[in-house]
Amino acid sequence: MPSMATGNNNNNNNQFVNRKNKIDQQRKSLPIASVEKRLVEEVQKNDTLIIVGETGSGKTTQLPQYLFNGGFCRDGGIIGITQPRRVAAVTVAKRVAEECGVELGQKVGYSIRFEDVTSMSTRIKYMTDGLLLREALLDPYLSRYSVIVVDEAHERTVQTDVLLGLLKDVQKKRSRSSNASNNDHVKSNNGALVKEENNGQTSSGFKQQLVKKLNPLKLIIMSASLDARGFSEYFSGAKAVHVQGRQFPVDILYTAQPETDCLDAALVTILQIHLDEGPGDILVFLSGQEEIESIESLVRENLKKLPEAKQKLLILPLFSSLPSEKQMKVFTPAAVGFRKVILATNIAETSVTIPGIKYVIDPGLVKVRSYSPDSGIESLIVVKTSKAQALQRSGRAGREGPGKCFRLYPESRFEGLDDSTVPEIKRCNLSNVILQLSALGVDDIIGFDFMEKPDRMAVIKSLELLYLLGALTDEKKLSDPIGHQMARLPLEPNDSKALILASQFGCLEEMLIVVSMLSVESIFYVPREKLEESRAVIKSFSSPDGDHLTLLNVYRACLEFLEKNKTENSNDKAEKNLRRWCKDNFINNRSLKHARDIYKQIRENVERMGLKISSCGDDTLQLRRCLAASYFLNAALKQPDGTFRVLANGQIAEVHPTSVLRRTKSECIIFYNLVQTTRNYVRNVTRIDYLWLAELAPQCYALKD
């Protein structure tokens, strides 16, 4: 009825106006709002500026809007803001689009690996630091950007560090370009030439070029917990500005004694808050998916035994391999009568505002990458957070009102923590970084202007790996076509090589599945109480040839199931039924869904590269040979005592208990990763013939008599 429609419209309009007014009020009350004019002036005066301000003061959401209003996009330039994590780039972009009253993807957008929500009219663009690095491959002058803001620089991810060095170089090139006359040719340090293409994008490596006069690139480094002096020195004495004040106070509480069981302490704190504290959602920082899933079931079990609380508890996990629509669930306000408890890894540590969070629980631990150049082993280890991380975590409360942070350790331990985290570049395998830098024309990795130099031995080992994979030539340049193809794929070098080779082995269809399945955490999910029952079910998927083929079987079984269901049901219903199927088969539905998304995305990549996608069907010998040809550095031979010796470095390891080859009789295997816990374990293992090694990787192995 027309009258009702009008009533609804009025209602919607009122809601919209109320929300807009609330947001405007909120924006005005942010500490950064009082220094808007000064910040814009500082950016006008300085090509590089460092901004330090409390968590929640408004840096990430407001500064780009101030710069937009201050005219930094006037001649079509874009303000790019990098984040170390995808979830931050997406959620902040959504918020800023709402604040600006525009549709996401128009004036305000985001771009992350495999997902681009921008358009020709986007002027404020949030993205991951890795994505900007990839853009630099196509546009070495980053010519579309007038300003780049590197947010959360204190995290010092390897991508941030590479980006900082690169941006320094881009700034120099852009300054030279702006000083050059329109007819001059501009040549970058790495020899790349710049050519304007029709769509305004540029590309490296052209012999002929037209040069566009570019304005200097404005660079802003930003964080709440930054060693401003170190950054200033790196950027030749760049000015640092401190934004004072925080919006709401956060009470920090410590335990009297160290906790021996962090999971138990977190569980007790969640329940105590739920029963005793006032309304407000809870955010708990845990070290990984496994801990999250155990706490989830512990909370559920314990809730059954406790007296009914005023509100119901809604438990939501948040970790990086969770499909993005599941991740986004945590950002939806809880319904009336519910309290959210979000169990998150450190992906929720910086930049994000999760509406409703009043309480933060911080056990003070984090899982990080660690790499030993001597053994070539990269592992994940759990370590204490730094002070900077503790500060960021507590800063997730106090964003919409006063908050509380429960640190599950004594105050004395906080005092003893390192100020900042060891930069990732000092503790990871560098082969991907080197591949990316080589693609950007940087051949002298040791001489590259890093803020902190990586370990020389780690560089040498990584160069060696890339050389053996055929990605680099003797002159340490990217090889053609393998090296260039590998650099185009957004994967680890070994995985990229496996896909490229698979097109020659006639099994690219299968390798795409295997690489996608290996990119997600634990495909099988076994509740402790169903250990026995699960074994028999999981066995139905297992291949005597190993875990890679087992993963392939799971994926194929899932496709078969969907196919069968789709003929009888709608797509949505088929997907719903798949969840049940996963549960019955002890398969982690989230991980499988994620693997299917990754599969789609990398398939598009290899199609664009023109690789031939064919299938080896049930004859998986070619697939195993291709695995041997790609992961040959991860080959291991059986020892008389049943353990395996990694041929490349002599390390001794056992096959992981979750592997289908745990009790294998095979003499030779390749594995996907080596993890170090109390012992060395190889995970995701496949049986190969050791003679293949000399045949398929002669650069590494030779046959002795």
Ligand SMILES: Nc1ncnc2c1ncn2[C@@H]1O[C@H](COP(=O)(O)OP(=O)(O)OP(=O)(O)O)[C@@H](O)[C@H]1O
């Ligand atoms: N999605 C959102 N929903 C509700 N409020 C939000 C949201 N995003 C931001 N805000 C509000 O804007 C404030 C400023 O957020 P912003 O991310 O700009 O701060 P920041 O200084 O960058 O913090 P940090 O250093 O923690 O990243 C928050 O404290 C919160 O009050």
